[in-house]
Amino acid sequence: xxxxxxxxxxxxxxxxxxxxxxxxxxxxxxxxxxxxxxxxxxxxxxxxxxxxxxxxxxxxxxxxxxxxxxxxxxxxxxxxxxxxxxxxxxxxxxxxxxxxxxxxxxxxxxxxxxxxxxxxxxxxxxxxxxxxxxxxxxxxxxxxxxxxxxxxxxxxxxxxxxxxxxxxxxxxxxxxxxxxxxxxxxxxxxxxxxxxxxxxxxxxxxxxxxxxxxxxxxxxxxxxxxxxxxxxxxxxxxxxxxxxxxxxxxxxxxxxxxxxxxxxxxxxxxxxxxxxxxxx
Numbered sequence: 001x002x003x004x005x006x007x008x009x010x011x012x013x014x015x016x017x018x019x020x021x022x023x024x025x026x027x028x029x030x031x032x033x034x035x036x037x038x039x040x041x042x043x044x045x046x047x048x049x050x051x052x053x054x055x056x057x058x059x060x061x062x063x064x065x066x067x068x069x070x071x072x073x074x075x076x077x078x079x080x081x082x083x084x085x086x087x088x089x090x091x092x093x094x095x096x097x098x099x100x101x102x103x104x105x106x107x108x109x110x111x112x113x114x115x116x117x118x119x120x121x122x123x124x125x126x127x128x129x130x131x132x133x134x135x136x137x138x139x140x141x142x143x144x145x146x147x148x149x150x151x152x153x154x155x156x157x158x159x160x161x162x163x164x165x166x167x168x169x170x171x172x173x174x175x176x177x178x179x180x181x182x183x184x185x186x187x188x189x190x191x192x193x194x195x196x197x198x199x200x201x202x203x204x205x206x207x208x209x210x211x212x213x214x215x216x217x218x219x220x221x222x223x224x225x226x227x228x229x230x231x232x233x234x235x236x237x238x239x240x241x242x243x244x245x246x247x248x249x250x251x252x253x254x255x256x257x258x259x260x261x262x263x264x265x266x267x268x269x270x271x272x273x274x275x276x277x278x279x280x
Contacts (some may be wrong), residue, residue, distance in 0.1 A: 130154060161202070171191060
């Protein structure tokens with residue numbers, strides 16, 4: 001009886017002992033794992049510290065690069081800053097300016113005019129239409145599309161010209177005052193069958209530019225507009241390494257020249273509306 005009663009007690013003690021052993025093994029494994037993981041922490045911490053220092057130094061260098069001249073920047077020197085920043089981290093203080101300008105387009109017009117009284121024929125000076133637009137819109141935060149028409153035409157014509165080949169650019173520099181302008185399109189297609197998209201774009205904007213130039217000349221000049229000529233230019237912001245000493249306004253325009261085109265006569269309503277928007 002005693003022996004039979006003792007068996008359950010012995011079984012219970014054995015089970016408790018087994019649970020204790022398992023807890024001991026778990027604790028040992030946790031200690032071993034913790035010791036192993038703690039062995040990796042020094043180099044991980046060192047890596048984080050190094051990366052943080054690099055980030056701080058990089059941010060400080062970029063802050064000096066985009067900042068205006070000062071004692072600290074002058075002490076470091078533009079050459080040392082450029083060696084770190086260029087070419088992969090190129091920055092410029094103007095990138096932080098909301099209205100920073102990185103490209104500039106120009107559209108200029110001149111016209112041959114017959115005087116209404118004596119019939120004398122004269123050639124006008126070049127008129128910088130985009131400069132007039134810029135002055136008029138200097139404090140206009142929401143300009144109408146018509147008020148930037150000349151700049152838009154210049155942008156599109158420049159893009160079209162960059163798409164033409166050298167022979168095609170020579171063709172557009174010829175004058176078309178006696179023969180139809182449509183012949184220019186045919187000649188452009190013949191001079192470069194691989195540039196059809198650029199030719200279509202150019203022909204479209206040549207027509208727009210001719211009409212705009214004719215209406216602008218009529219609004220600004222007295223007499224009959226016989227023929228007009230326009231030219232477009234483009235200049236871009238300097239490379240990052242040259243920006244501290246060179247700005248967009250210091251750059252020369254790259255000009256594309258076009259021949260004379262026959263003057264376009266708009267309707268009275270269209271001309272009146274144009275002059276109202278052009279401020280003539």
